[in-house]
Amino acid sequence: RKEVEQDPGPFNVPEGATVAFNCTYSNSASQSFFWYRQDCRKEPKLLMSVYSSGNEDGRFTAQLNRASQYISLLIRDSKLSDSATYLCVVNDIRTNAGKSTFGDGTTLTVKP
Amino acid sequence: DAGVTQSPTHLIKTRGQQVTLRCSPKSGHDTVSWYQQALGQGPQFIFQYYEEEERQRGNFPDRFSGHQFPNYSSELNVNALLLGDSALYLCASSSDGRYGYTFGSGTRLTVV
Numbered sequence: 001r002k003e004v005e006q007d008p009g010p011f012n013v014p015e016g017a018t019v020a021f022n023c024t025y026s027n028s029a030s031q032s033f034f035w036y037r038q039d040c041r042k043e044p045k046l047l048m049s050v051y052s053s054g055n056e057d058g059r060f061t062a063q064l065n066r067a068s069q070y071i072s073l074l075i076r077d078s079k080l081s082d083s084a085t086y087l088c089v090v091n092d093i094r095t096n097a098g099k100s101t102f103g104d105g106t107t108l109t110v111k112p
Numbered sequence: 113d114a115g116v117t118q119s120p121t122h123l124i125k126t127r128g129q130q131v132t133l134r135c136s137p138k139s140g141h142d143t144v145s146w147y148q149q150a151l152g153q154g155p156q157f158i159f160q161y162y163e164e165e166e167r168q169r170g171n172f173p174d175r176f177s178g179h180q181f182p183n184y185s186s187e188l189n190v191n192a193l194l195l196g197d198s199a200l201y202l203c204a205s206s207s208d209g210r211y212g213y214t215f216g217s218g219t220r221l222t223v224v
Binding site: 004031036045046049087091099103104105 | 160
């Protein structure tokens with residue numbers, strides 16, 4: 001079993017749709033959580049951190065459930081420009097910076 | 113403010129050869145991590161450097177080695193290249209991993 005598992009996708013949605021991605025992690029020592037976005041043949045870019053209280057950034061909402069070791073990302077009012085692969089990332093921080101474990105990503109295609 | 117810069121962008125090597133990839137972290141960042149990303153997969157953690165020492169290492173053989181210099185820049189060396197080493201190699205830097213990492217655009221290595 002992989003340390004970080006994501007919905008395999010792909011997700012194909014129309015513009016304006018709401019879409020949710022899920023991610024589970026197995027290492028209970030994990031302390032920091034992130035969603036990254038990766039466009040085709042480009043580097044991953046930090047989308048948002050994920051906090052236990054949940055956090056929102058415009059159309060994007062991230063949630064963390066430590067008890068279930070589960071992370072989610074909700075995208076409302078999808079835009080064509082949201083088409084990308086979304087990577088769930090878990091940090092095992094035992095010092096100031098730590099090892100980041102990535103999921104294999106979920107591909108989203110937003111269609112007109 | 114320059115972000116993370118990697119060189120070269122593309123590289124073709126023959127099986128059995130050795131390769132060195134280079135990374136300059138974002139200004140103000142002191143920690144450098146290296147990742148290998150195969151097609152269709154998430155980045156896999158190779159190792160992390162902080163204060164010129166390897167702080168953490170992923171499940172990669174000793175053929176993969178690295179170095180960090182006093183100016184925080186870093187090199188990734190791979191010896192005895194195998195066809196399976198063909199991938200996108202990503203460098204990521206941070207000052208505090210709790211806030212995520214900034215990635216370079218990567219070096220695409222092809223082993224023939």
